[in-house]
Amino acid sequence: MKFTSLLVGGALALGMATGAMAQDDKAKVGFIYVGPIGDGGYTFEHDQARKAVVEKFGDKVETTYVESVPEGPDAERVMTQMALNGADLIFATSFGFMDATVNTAKKFPDVKFEHATGYKTAPNLAIYNARFYEGRAIQGLIAGEMTESNIVGYIGSYPIPEVIRGMNSAFIHARKVNPDVQFKIVWAYTWFDPAKEADAAKVLIEQGADVILQHTDSTAPLAAAEAAGNVIGFGQASDMGEYADGPRVTSIIDNWAPYYIERVNAVIDGTWETSDTWAGIGDGMVEIGEITDRVPAEVKAEALELKDKIASGEYHPYTGPLNKQDGTPWLAEGEIADDQTLLGMDFFVEGITAEMPK
Structure with a gap:
């Protein structure tokens, strides 16, 4: 399974992209984290991927993040505030954020949401996971x-x-x-x-x-x-x-950067659509x-x-x-x-x- 580029690549190649952002508009992208960015593990890697988005798109993108968000109602509050502040795309990066993401996506149908490791989708809510x-x-x-x-x-x-x-x-x-x-x-x-x-x-x-x-x-x-x-x-x-x-003899590394870059690019180009991605070692996500x-x-x-x-x-x-x-x-x-x-x-x-x- 090759990320969502397989879904949108054809449309891009044919010049069929619609709803692209104006050149002088910045894509506003929010990230909600379950742990601190300094955890040295899961949240750290998500934030490294956020930084890769900034490096890739420069002044075309503006990112924000909130770390150490408890799973539950507080997650909905954080995402609601991001949406009210003009977010175009919000990544919710923990399984326990699922219902909060679904609820917030319903309230803001013009905002795109992506939820990591969950299983509930909507027209403006995609899911992604690593094997x-x-x-x-x-x-x-x-x-x-x-x-x-x-x-x-x-x-x-x-x-x-x-x-x-x-x-x-x-x-x-x-x-x-x-x-x-x-x-x-x-x-x-x-x-x-x-x-x-x-x-x-x-x-x-x-x-x-x-x-x-x-x-x-x-x-x-x-x-x-x-x-x-x-x-x-x-x-x-x-x-x-x-x-x-x-003691560390090897590691599993979550490489979210290519996926985040691709999905942010889809928002910028106007080609974003809901999807279900589950990628592994062969795809480079693990x-x-x-x-x-x-x-x-x-x-x-x-x-x-x-x-x-x-x-x-x-x-x-x-x-x-x-x-x-x-x-x-x-x-x-x-x-x-x-x-x-x-x-x-x-x-x-x-x-x-x-x-x-x-």
């Missing part, structure tokens, strides 16, 4: 190969499909290379809270985990791994390269950071081979045979999970012993 689970497969392979205790700890934010997909993908690929590996899961019930994230990592390390995976946004789990001395971890959403000489020398050469080679197969479409991380946690068959030999099932994933795969939160 993070592709990167989790690579992390799982490395974790399974490198654990000595056979215990991998996983810090989850919230038990939503996006997070569950990542856990399952990591586990599947850890088990492929190490049938004895176990996953222990701690739910932090936050996207960004360094103290909670650090506590979760410490609990997992105390339970024997010598590899820590996370779907939370701060570098605190890596700091806890570093303090433990014999534990490895991974950068989440951003490279978190400050730990590359210590990147794998440098794999450090702490990873044995043969394991690094396996990880890069897996990355290349996922990127080319030769391999899908959810390929059967796979069973659900209770042992009931899910995917037959060679069968690939459909996107609809993945988008609504609310179950663990066989082998994960943790209970799914209610």
Whole structure:
């Protein structure tokens, strides 16, 4: 899936763009963030992409952002204020902003909205997401190969499909290379809270985990791994390269910049339309950071081979045979999970012993 340029490219080529902004008008673009821009992870990468928009369009664009916005009614207040202040396009960058984005889009039909990781659309509301689970497969392979205790700890934010997909993908690929590996899961019930994230990592390390995976946004789990001395971890959403000489062996990097540039350009050209984008490693929206020398050469080679197969479409991380946690068959030999099932994933795969939160 190649971003929305596949949808609008033909119209642009034929000169059919309508409703383009006047040359002397600036496109006003707002960004609403769930965490601080200095989180070193998820929000940091969204803001790097915002800066890429400014660099690309210069004085043709004016961007604003509000950071650390709680998911819920306050998000609607922030987006409403952006719209009242003349925003042409608003990016809402967290799953929990979904209903607030839908409500605000209804109130301002002439404003374009984009919501990250959600599933509700409207004529003036598009959705976009990254196939993070592709990167989790690579992390799982490395974790399974490198654990000595056979215990991998996983810090989850919230038990939503996006997070569950990542856990399952990591586990599947850890088990492929190490049938004895176990996953222990701690739910932090936050996207960004360094103290909670650090506590979760410490609990997992105390339970024997010598590899820590996370779907939370701060570098605190890596700091806890570093303090433990014999534990490895991974950068989440951003490279978190400050730990590359210590516990961080590689990372999943969210590269939002090409998508943001494309969608802002569509507003400027008058070609913006609602869409549903879900892109991964092959499209460049999910990147794998440098794999450090702490990873044995043969394991690094396996990880890069897996990355290349996922990127080319030769391999899908959810390929059967796979069973659900209770042992009931899910995917037959060679069968690939459909996107609809993945988008609504609310179950663990066989082998994960943790209970799914209610």
